[in-house]
Amino acid sequence: MERHMGEPSPDRAAQRLGPAMRVWKSKPLGMARRGILRGSAIGLTEIYGLYKVHPALWRFTARHYHPAMGRFARLHAWMTCQFAGLDVPAYKSHLAANEFSFRWFDLTSYPPTSKDSYVKKFSEEQRCWDGHLDRVGTVVDESSGSSGTPFNWVRGKRELNVIHRNVAGFATQVFPRQRLFVINAYSMGAWATGTNTGIAMAKIAMVKNTGPDLDKIIDTIEHFGPHYNYLVTAYPPFLKDLRDRLDAQGFDWDAHAMYGLVGGEGMTEALRDYCEQRFRRVLSGYGASDLTIGMGAESRLTVWLRDQIVADEALKADLLGPDDPRIPMVFQYNPLETYLEVTDEGELLCTLNSSIVLSPKLRYNIGDEAKLLDFPDLEKLIARHPRHEAGFRAAQAVDRMKLPLLFLYGRADSTVSFMGANIYPQDIEYGLYEDNPRAGDIEAFMLTLEEDAELDSRPVVNICARKGVHLDDAGRGALASACEQGIVAHLTAVSRDFKQSLEEDPSAARIDVRVHDFGTGPFEGGQSKIKKVYFRKPATETAAPDATS
Secondary structure (H helix, E strand, C coil): CCCCCCCCCHHHHHHCCCHHHHHHCCHHHHHHHHHHHHHHHHHHHHHHHHHHCCHHHHHHHHHCCCHHHHHHHHHHHHHHHHHHHHHCHHHHHHHHHCCCCCCCCCHHHCCCEEHHHHHCCCCCCCCCHHHCCCCCCCEEEECCCCCCCCCEEEECHHHHHHHHHHHHHHHHHHCCCCCEEEEECCCCCCCHHHHHHHHHHCCCCEEEECCCCHHHHHHHHHHHHHHCEEEEEECHHHHHHHHHHHHHCCCCHHHCEEEEEECCCCCCHHHHHHHHCCCCEEEEEECCCCCCCCCEECCHHHHHHHHHHHHCHHHHHHHHCCCCCCCCEEEEECCCCEEEEECCCCEEEEEECCCCCCCCCCCEEEEEEEEEECHHHHHHHHHCCHHHHHHHHHHHHHHCCCCCEEEEEEECCCCEEECCEEECHHHHHHHHHCCCCCHHHEEEEEEEEEECCCCCEEEEEEEEECCCCCCCHHHHHHHHHHHHHHHHHHHHHHCHHHHHHHHHCHHHHCCEEEEECCCCHHHCCCCCCCCCCCEECCCCCCCCCCCCC
């Protein structure tokens, strides 16, 4: 196989791996080493796979997870990296280029991979086991391009089957299992979330893959009637669009059991509350095209916990540390499948613990900021806040999962700085939808930082009115005023820096809110990407990624 420019030869790579690794790679031990690693990795994968045979086993494992399983998962991650260092050409070169030195059972000895340091440097074939890309049964997914140029990601037949069973297992854990009708409103085509969600849900429910077509979804519900539990899978803003459209048509919400499962980007509690005024339950999943869908998922416990983080500063400081104004998404995840770590810089690393992954993902840094917490540690922390114990027990009794928790902040660079305070797109979303009587008029928003006539930089929140909503000057002003008041109130409540700025300079409360008719201004031509864009830097800067992966 042709080597990329700058890659070390196999002989030179071996010389740079250190004395211990050269012994480990010596010919007399080579066959034994490979046999032990191959057998152990495959064996662990098959053992882990038993709980995915049926959704009931998946639920049993989630409810009886113990932190000791995490230690086995870490060992498996180490073995996966070591196995890949022998049999994945790209990873061999990656180790050599980073002057890897072998250390027994030390996962941190393996250098992280990322899109820039690994994916862009090697072809798909080089990133597969033995440099071989299976053709039959392999599906190519495309990332949304929210972080720049879209990328292609290959997944094999067995790998996809595991993904589908994981997603199906989670859905049966948190949503009704009887008369379940899934309306898959994710974008279809080459994107992993839409196609794989449809296949996964077909294992447990009746499915219609409508894509993000409001008319088609409404026609489907009207045709099949109120005799099903409808689960709409979509990006968060689309669920709001559906709620607003059904409201406008006088939909009988009481006669229909409607649920929502969203993903692809973050969702604030304000937006969840707005949707749950109509939907009976709305939960989020966390995944990434780079890695896999279904890496983590919300439960009744994580939703409850996030509510308490918003409301109780003392609990938030105990969980996340002092002086952090951000409100993370909170998920539960299974380390047996996706082993997660957090770097010293707070960035999330993921290793997919399976030998059937066609293109191994090895300590992969997707660029998200995060914190991790085991379930028993959460119990101990809640015990230090007695007034929350009853709520904790009640929330935990619903889904009963004891999986560890992932606190996900999203991309660190999706912010604007104003008066010494960082403003995140999630902060804006809270302000727009929390107790805002005009929230139904909003289609989308975009946060920018612009210079005024005095060359002062100020945040500008551009509001796109919903299609079909026609506002006169008075209505436009009322919507802008309600949004500005909500944003300032939320920032004052969650950001000490912003609150201090208000005390020092009351003009900090002047956040420019501009209301645009549908498809005009910065929203002209519609959204060019699958996910909505919430943040735009000045034209002289490089475009930023979306708020979350």
